[in-house]
Amino acid sequence: MLTTQIRLAHRPVGEPTDACFETTTEELPALAEGQVLLATRYLSLDPYMRGRMSAAKSYAEPVPVGGVMVGATVCEVLESRSDRRAVGDLVLAYTGWQTHAVADARHMRSLDPDAAPVSTALGVLGMPGFTAYAGLLEIGRPQPGETVVVAAAMGPVGSAVGQIARIKGARAVGIAGGPDKVRALTxxxxxxxxxxxxxxxxGEELKAATPEGVDVYFENVGGPVGDAVTARLNTYARVPVCGLVAGYNATSAPEGPDRLPAYLGRVLTQSLTVRGFIQDEFVPTHTEAFQRDMTGWVADGSVRYREDVVDGLENAPEAFRGLLAGRNVGKLVIRVS
Amino acid sequence: MLTTQIRLAHRPVGEPTDACFETTTEELPALAEGQVLLATRYLSLDPYMRGRMSAAKSYAEPVPVGGVMVGATVCEVLESRSDRRAVGDLVLAYTGWQTHAVADARHMRSLDPDAAPVSTALGVLGMPGFTAYAGLLEIGRPQPGETVVVAAAMGPVGSAVGQIARIKGARAVGIAGGPDKVRALTxxxxxxxxxxxxxxxxGEELKAATPEGVDVYFENVGGPVGDAVTARLNTYARVPVCGLVAGYNATSAPEGPDRLPAYLGRVLTQSLTVRGFIQDEFVPTHTEAFQRDMTGWVADGSVRYREDVVDGLENAPEAFRGLLAGRNVGKLVIRVS
Known part of the structure; x- marks a missing residue:
């Protein structure tokens, strides 16, 4: 069995160009005991992958140059040498940017296609939804009547943040790029x-939309949007820092002035809580509640989601650039086969 | 009865010059029922006063131009028209930069000169000690074996932070300016x-002093020292932001590069908690425990303190400039009479 793979050819400087990726085709090894052969149905594209393309220290190891790009996938089991998985099973795996893979049958989770479309395991019912749920509820702690602001609000994390905020009785204000996204949000x-x-x-529109200031800013973009919302934060506001996609392609620190002293000054005078997090931290403590709550909310319509499905693994690099530039609408997935 | 007062003549641009202050002498009114006449024994000088001299929005109202400079004081009661206070009582009040004052007898707290030197009510047993105690224990939450770093470590807040950290089983690393202060810390x-x-x-010395990184950085200075410690923070480190004295005299944002994106990037990848606070927040919840613990620690010698006593109210402006520049050693107080 052959697999077509997209590998990291060069570490990007700025936006990842086509030259950063190379497509290879390889023969997969025969299955060992306990392994399964997987065919990728959907590949998730997420902003964190930009960090994995860089050599800089982060919370996870970078993809080595020459290595297959990482990523969560929904796969179908084509062959099995494990009691755990049967041919035809659909699973959530982490096999990356490739059409097929051989993997240990223990390193995947079964998906029930009757419970929800399986692609949702990459979005609203998967890592992005969990990031929104755990970060908002554990760090943001929105109270009834408070104002929650989230940017990239039509992305899978942002849209879940706003909807969960409303379920908790808070006022949700979303920021997005372009009139279509803005209309969809409301x-x-x-x-x-x-x-x-x-x-x-x-700036004036943000002020008008947050007449009582901002109590929770779910930070997933940074940049000028982050600045504008920071200026609206109330005393004791909470800022879960989940992503900073506005700067992921930056090649050097922006020119001055240096805004850090003013930022920390605001942290001090407003008694702000700024808390970075990676969703893994909350997996042991929040997974059960997330699965119960979010499945229920999706089923009863109180949390909606959109998917932005791009056909063909070969289109992943261009789609990924679009994700970093905010061109996707909803959860971006590649339909691989 | 006359009082000599130091008033805010002009809002400072940069370091407060002599022209920012003016000295006036006024006749005090006769006591109304419930009031006392106070003679200031000690005036506390603290970095927060620089903020009160500016018109910029902060957590407290600025001193109006022409108003008496604010500040905590230890005073003796000279006359009383209240059952609450007798002539000769020593009290902690908030009468500011002046030699005498008429005040409501309810707006002060009795001091027992046999329990501790009364000036400690302005330092280790007062607001600075409380700031250290509440900020370190409630936000920093040092665990046994962790590393706690504090700058301005010979100041009243910093020295208490390090000593309380050690009481809690953590390793305390202090940063200060000059060999005498550094020697005194250890x-x-x-x-x-x-x-x-x-x-x-x-930078190298900081690295050598924190071989296992930094788990709590009690931030009270900002600037380059803050940067260096930030670079040493471990995953899940906590940063109580209590003060940023390095920038209090700044007249504009420093030149670039803009370090805010890199700072927030570190907050994200290291899952840092950065939490500003003003000690008032913890007064309702932590005062009783503070008074019990700190009085005991000072009495048994596990928390030591130093005072930097300057004679004469007329020397307050120069002493205050020294405080902002780090020239004091220990808690700065003015002996007024």
Whole structure:
């Protein structure tokens, strides 16, 4: 059995170009006892992958140059030498940017296609949904009547953050790029207000949308949007820092002035809590509640989701660039086969 | 009865010059029912006062131009028209930079000169000690074996932070300016290590003093020292942000590069908790435990303190400039009469 793989050819400087990726085709080894042969149905593309392409120290090992790009996948079992998995099973695995893989049958989780579309295991019912759930509830701790702001609000994390905030009785304000996304946030996802960060009057619109200030800012973009929301934070506001996608392609520290002293000054005078997190931290403590709550909310319609499905593994690099630039609408997945 | 007062003449731009202050002498009004006449014995000088001299929004109202400079004081009651206070009583009050004052007898706390030197009510047993205690224990939460770093470590907050950290079983590393302070930190205050931030090899010395990284950084200075310690923070480290004295005289944002994106990147990848606080927040919840613990620790010698006593109210402006520049050694108080 052959697998087609996308590998990291060069570490990117700035935006990952086509030259950063190379496509290879390899013969897979025969199955050993306990292993299964998987065919990738869906590959998840997520902003964190940009970090894995760099050599810089982070919370996880970088992808080695020449290595297959990592990523979560929904796969079908084609062959099995394990009692745990049968041919035809659908599983959540972490086999990366490739069409097929041989993997240990223990390193995957079964999916029930009757319970929910299996691709949701990569989005609202998977890591992005869990990130929103754990980060918002454990760090953000929105209280009824408080104002929660989230950017990249049409992404899988942001849209879940806003909807969970509303379930908890808070007011949800979403920030996104472009009128279609902004309209969808209020009309489809039930946000109380939505703002286009590309608008020339973004600052005034943010102020108007947060008349009582901001109590929770779920930070997943950074950059000028982060600055504008920071200026609206109330005393004792909480800032779960989940991502900073606005700077992921940055090649050097931006020019001055240096805004760090003013930022820390605001942390001090407003008694802010700024807390970075990687969702793994909360897996042991929050997985059961997440699966119960989120499955229920999706089933009863109180949490909606959108998927942005791109066909063909060969289109993953271009789709990934679009993700970093905010061109996706909803959870970006590659339909591989 | 006359009082000599130091008032805010002009809001400072940068370091407060003599022209920012003016000295006036006024006749005090006759006592109304419930009031006392106070003679100031000690005036506390603290970094927060620099913020009160500016018009910028902060956690407290600025001193109005022409108003008496604010500050905590230890006073003696000279006359009383209240059942609460007798002539000769020593009290902790908030009468500011002046020699005498008329005040409501309810707005002060009795001091027992037999229990501890009364000036300690402005330092180790007062607001600075409480700031250290509440911020370190409630936000920093040092665990046995962890490493706690504090700068301005010979100041009243920093020295208490390091000593309380050791009481809790953590390793205490202090940063201060100059060899005398550094020596006192280890020899007199029991810090495990101390470093001179003026040293040309400060970065390497900090690394050597924190071989297992830093778990709690009690931030009270900011600036380059803050940067160096931030680079040593471990995953899940906690940063109580209590003060940023390095920037209090800044007149504009420093030149670039802009370090905020890199700072937030570190918050994210290291799952840091950065939490600003003003000690008032913890007064309702932590005062009783503080008074019990700290009084006991001072009495049994496990927490030591130093005072830097300057004679004469007229010397307060120059002493205050020295405080902002780190020239004091220990808690700075003005002996007024």
């Amino acid at each position: 009309e489809e996802f039930g946000f109380d207000a939505a703002i286009d960060h590309r608008s020339a009057t973004f | 020899e007199e205050f029991g810090f495990d290590a101390a470093i001179d931030h003026r040293s040309a090899t400060f």
